[in-house]
Every structure is written in C-alpha cells, then in structure tokens.
Amino acid sequence: PLNLIYLCISLYIIVNKQKYCSYSRNKLLLISFDGFRWDYDQDVDTPNLDQLALDGVKAKYITPPMLTMTSPSHFTTITGRWVEDHEVVHNMMFNSTTNLKVPHKQTLTRSEWWDNGVLPLWITAQNQGLKTASFHYPGGGANYSGQSVNRVLVEESNHPDDNETEWRQNIDQVMSWFSEEDFHLVTLYYGEPDNVGHAKGPDHPDRKKIIQQIDRTIGYLREAMSRHHLNDRLNVIITSDHGMTTVKKRPQVDEIIIRDYLNLLKLTSFEILDYGGFGIVTPRPGREQEVFDALSNAPNLTVYKKSQIPESFHLGKSERLPPIVIIADLGFNLNSRLIVYVNKGDHGFHNGEMDMKTIFRAFGPDFKSNFLSEPFDSIHIYPLMCELLQIDPAPHNGSLVVTKNLLLQSGGSQRTRLSLALLPLSMLLMFTVL
Template identity: 70%
Template sequence: MQKPLALLVIILTGVASSPFPWKKRNERFHKLLLISFDGFRWNYDQDVDTPNFDNLVKEGVKAKYITPPFVTMTSPSHFTTISGRWVEDHGVIHNMMFNTETLRKYSHKATQNKTEWWDNGVLPLWITAQNQGKKTASFHYPGGGANYSGQSVDRSLVESFDHPDSNETEWRENIDIVMNWFTREDFDFVTLYYGEPDHVGHMFGPETENRKMIIRQIDQTIGYLRAAIEKHGLNDTLNVIITSDHGMTTIKKKPAVEEIFLANYTSFKDLVKFDILDYGGFGMILPKPGKEEEIYQALKYAHPHLKVYKKEEFPEEFHYAKHERVLPILLYGDPGYSVNGRLILYINKGDHGFDNKDSDMKTIFRAFGPDFKKGYLAEPFDSIHIYPLMCHLLGVQPEPNNGSLALTRDMLNSAASRHLLLPIIVGVAIVAQFVISI
C-alpha cells in the first residue's frame, strides 16, 4: 500500500505543478496581442460616440473597470500588468529612474533604456514565455527594451524621445507591422503601447472636447485593428486584450483652491537631500541626515488635502512601500491636488498618481478572440490579475505572481475553460483509480 500511495503523491504533485499536464506536444495555443492606451480612464467612452468600442462589448468581454496598482503611473502600472507583481515586489516604483547619491534623475523616456531600473529579479511575461518556447515582441511597451537576467525580448522597439503620441497614420502602420509579426514571423505574444489619451489628458484635461476627439481617434483605430485582424486571417487564432495603466483627473488650481506647494511649509534647502516631486499627485523625499522627523512633522498637517507618511507607516493595502528604493517620506494629494516642491513649473490640466481607489484612476479592460465569450460583462478587478489570464491564454507556466486566474476565468468560453477543468478531472481520476486498487 505504501508504494501506490507514494506514487500517487508524485503523480498528483506533477499534476498540480504543471498548468497544462494534459497538453499534447503538438497542441498550439492561440496567439495573444496586449494593447495599452496610456491614461484611458474607465468611462472615457461613455460620453463619446464609439461604435467600434461598442461592438467589442457585443463581440467580446468588457470589465466594468479595473483598478491599477499604486502608484498610478505609467511604468509601475505597466510592469505590474506584464509581471503580475505588486510594485513593491517588482521594484519599478516610478516613471523616472533616480539615484539618491548622485542626485541624478532620468526622464521617463530615458528610463526606458535603463536595464538597471527594470531588472530587479522579477521576470516579465515576454521572457517567461520565451523560456517556454514562445516568440515574443514589445512595440513601445514600457520595460520592453530592458534585459532581464541577461535576456532580452525577441523583438523590441523603444519609443524615441521625439516620438509623436497622436499620429493616427502611424498608429495604423504600427498595427500593420504587428499583424505581419504574427503572420509572417509567427510571433506568439506581442505587446503594443500607445501614448494617448494620456498626453491629451495632461495638456487639456479629461473633461474637454480635446479628450473626446482623441477617444474618437482611438475608436477608429480599434476599427482598423479589427479589419486588419480579418485581413490577415487571424480571427480564429488571435486573442486581443485592450487595457490601460491608469486614469486621469482634473487638476485643481488657484484661484479656486489652495494648491499644495511644499516650500510654503518647510525649508527644502535646509532639510531635504533629495526629492522626486512635481510629477502629479505623488512624491517622495529623502531628508538630510537627522532631519527626517523635522520635515515629517512640518508636512504631516500642512495641507488638508495632503497625505504624508513615513515609509514604515505607509498603508499596506497599496503594496508599495516595502521596496528598498522607496524613500523615507511619501506624500500624495487627494484627487486633483498635485504635489509641488520648490518651484511651481506645473502646467498640466489633468494628471494621475493619486490613490488607486479613486474612481478617476480606474481604467479599461476589453478582450475578444477565439478564447473569450461574446457579450460578457465582467465585474471590476485589479490589473494584477491580467498576468495569470495571459499565461493561461498562451499556455505558459507563470512565474510566482500576486494575481489569480479565478478573477478572470469566467470571461473564457467553454473551449478555453477546458484547460481549467482538466487538471481537476485528471487528479480525481487518478485518486479514484488508486482508491479502487488499494
């Protein structure tokens, strides 16, 4: 009896550890395209005529909204989506790479080429999929240009410093390039990033006609995407997920409200060694030696719409502060209240970086393709759960992650869901066989 039981443990362990133990060697999973429209707030398509987005609701899956991680910035949020890890786990804690010793700060675009900012021991899905025989590519997606444990993405394009965000012709050309990657070069997984509607949201604000115009342009691009998929014969073999990294809210400014200008409440020159501020609703401060308590007390109750924390006291629900890169003092404003440091050079009319629980920070999720249900409305979920969904669609064993397929599996049709049931069926059958034999 001992030998059968020992063998049973080994078999069941193998069933549990493998996501697809029943998969035949020649079975092909469908291809996957992940598209991110930066700064696409969850309700941007509700006050604009968007026939193509409306059609996606009929032909695929729509989530009411999804919640990005804190901090609600482009690079941290995108890397959570591609790795399935909270920000404090993957270490991409800001859009800008910085060095507290040299006091150097790198712009968001410059940071895209800094492997040392992205490679912190967490593997993004591109690399995990490649290690399991898949062919992957990144088209302007944040983090795609870095190396991870010495490995680079099979095909990677990084945005240039002067890359235009809103050129619709270029958007369509990018789609054509990606379609050729799938058909002519047999890529399995591609991520495609667009810098809108974030840019327009910053420049003009989210409650403007300019924002409505860019949403119409995005909707036309979705229509072009659907036509390109059909033209390239990918309707039955390509799954598509469309999402974003954060929302956008209107910035409150004088004379209507008192803005948060930290220099009004404390002396930066005397107390602060390094800060990363003036980029929206969130900031961090490294005090000079022995000055932490003084600056903390000076700012703690400085403004009714400013939240100030010591690193060790930052709310755990944000899954943010435990990483070693996080500075000793963290600040964020209530929605719409930007955090300004020494000198106000802030011109944005819309911004993000605020509490991810705020409704204006929520973003979109749409999906369609051979593995998704049609006309399915999903309940809200955190973007952390997109990663295990993508792994399942690709047939990839995921790296350790903070997400759960349980939050998204109801989106899948019966053909795709069979992969979720078979491990259980196999396990039950094995147990039954051994029970009978014993």
C-alpha cells in the same frame, strides 16, 4: 506488445510536442492606451468599442496599482507583481544617494531600472519556446538577467503620439509578425489619450476626439485581423495603466507649495516633488520625524513614513522608495518651490479614486461574448495572459480565479484533446483497436 505500442505513441507525442502546441495554442495581443480612464467612452460615440462589448468581454473598470503612473502600472500588468516587488517605483529612474534623475523616455532602455529579479511575461514565454515582441511597451527595451525580448521597438523621446496613420501602420506591422513570422505574444503601446489628457484636461473636446480616433483604430485592428486570417487564432486584450483627473488651480484653490511647510534645503537630501500628485523625500540623517511633522501640517495631501504605508498600497516593502512618501488629494499637484506645473490633467493619485480607474476589453477565440465583468485589479491580468498562452507563470501576486469567468473554458483538457486530434490517423486507429 501493448507496452511497446504505448511507448511509441508517448515518444511520438514528446518528439512532436512543439509542433502540436503551436497548432493548439492561440496567439495574444496586449494593447495599452495610456491614460484611458474607465468612463472615457461614455460621452463619445464609439461604435467599435461598443461592438467589442458584444463580441467579447468588458470589465466595468479595473483598478491600477499604487502607483498610478505609466511605468509602475505597465510593469505590474506585464509581471503580475505589486510595485513593491518589481521595484519600478516611478516613471523617472532615480538614485536618492547620488541625486540621479533620468527622464521617463530615457529610462525605457535602462535595464538597471527594470531588471530587479522579477521576470516579465515576454521572458517567461520565451523560456517556454514562444516568440514575443514589444512595440513601444514600457519595460520591453530592457534586458533581464541578460535576456532580451525577441523583437523590440522603443519609443523615442520626441515621438508623436497622436498620428492616426502611424497607428494603423503599427497594427499592420504587428499583424504581419503574427501571421508571417509566427509570433505568439506582442505588446503594443499607444501614448494617447494620456498626452491630450495632460495638456488639455479630461473634459476638453480634444480628449473626446482622440477617443474617437482610438475607436476607429479598434475598427481598423479588427479589419486587419480578418485580412491576416487571425480571427480564430488571436486573442486581444485592450487595457490601460491609469485614469486622469482635472488639476485644481488658482483661483479656485490654493495650490500646494511644499517649501511653505518644509525647509527643503535644511531638512532633505533628495526629493521628487514636481511630478503630479505623488512625491518622495529623503530626509537628512536624524531629521525624518521633523520632515514628517512638517509635511503633516500641509493641506490637501497625506504624508506617510514608508514603514507605515497602508498594506493595501503594496509599497511599504520597497527598498527603492525613500523614507517619506506623499500622496496629494485628488487633483492637487505637488510643487516643491514654485508653481511650475502646467498640466491641466494628471494622475498619480490614490488608486481608489474613480478618476484613476481604467478600462479592460478583450475578445478572441478563448473569450466569452457579450460578457460584463465586475471590476478587478490589474494585477490579475498577468495570470489570465499566461492561461491564454498556455504557459506556466512566473511567481506573481495575481490570481486566475478572478478572471477565469471571462474565458469560454479552462485550457488544460482542451489542449490534450487538440494534441491527440493531431496525431496521425494510423496511430489513432491503432490506439482505438487496442
């Protein structure tokens, strides 16, 4: 009977769904180069990045979230959520009640800082049958409601970030995960050019040298993809978390010293003010207005009560952020009591500043070629990755509408055709006769 034949075909597809999906679904590699400002490739010879623009897609720039810091921004990319939703509100793990402050690298394995009810892409993909891995990517070393990423390598505190030989070894390792162990999603993080940007400034010749090293690494990546026969099966997204700007110092400017305007001991119970251009303060009970007024008299910064933070920042609903938030003008570091900050370049400033904008490149079987995209917010990378992986996204704040023009076509109808094409010939013939 006709209904019985239809039923047999349907059951066959259901039973073999995972097998057919693994054939039709392409893999995804997300690479982040920390602190890669949007224009860093414009004053350096970068033949491999230039070729990517011809072979794939390039955005003029992307806008990171407020905050323009490593952990908050990376977690926005991997969750598609604003910082006020995922609550990774600083590079440092802190507790404003106990005065706990944990340095950035030590925070990478502290699940209580990352696991706030928002699921990152690794976990969402794993829950839908995919294998995922995190190679030094912020947030990958945490557990989420008891779930961990299938494979994790966490960057150690004293890890050197600029070893080109190791960079290539990392790529070889990731390619073997894809080709030999059938991983579907891998996130790969590099700590440059952020380190050289901090230490020597964005205009230093050494920054240009590290961009050339990154460009060579991109060339090596493409060679490795070919060796592992992944060109037709692997999509690659290359992006970053924030830009970098030159720190303004004496004698050119008067640097900001908060104690000159605010009695920190008397009026505050907690603060992080010696961390670039972004500061947080918890006033003592009943002193919030006094703290706000005092800071409002300080030059080269803007102070906000958390309840009055502009909605466009997507920070005001955070439960973790203290009541007072300070954002320095571009290039001005916040110093609490003494000028101790030695960085010549920094970030953490307003994400509307062009120096905070960052890069987006992508190529692979699902991306258009020689396509230049208008700028977009990094929040929209998440739904794009879900579309590439053919998975249902977790709740997020991004929109595929923003990035769907980067793709050759939407995946839904193609997936059906690919699955049907893989049915045994006998079944297809039977279906045709009917």
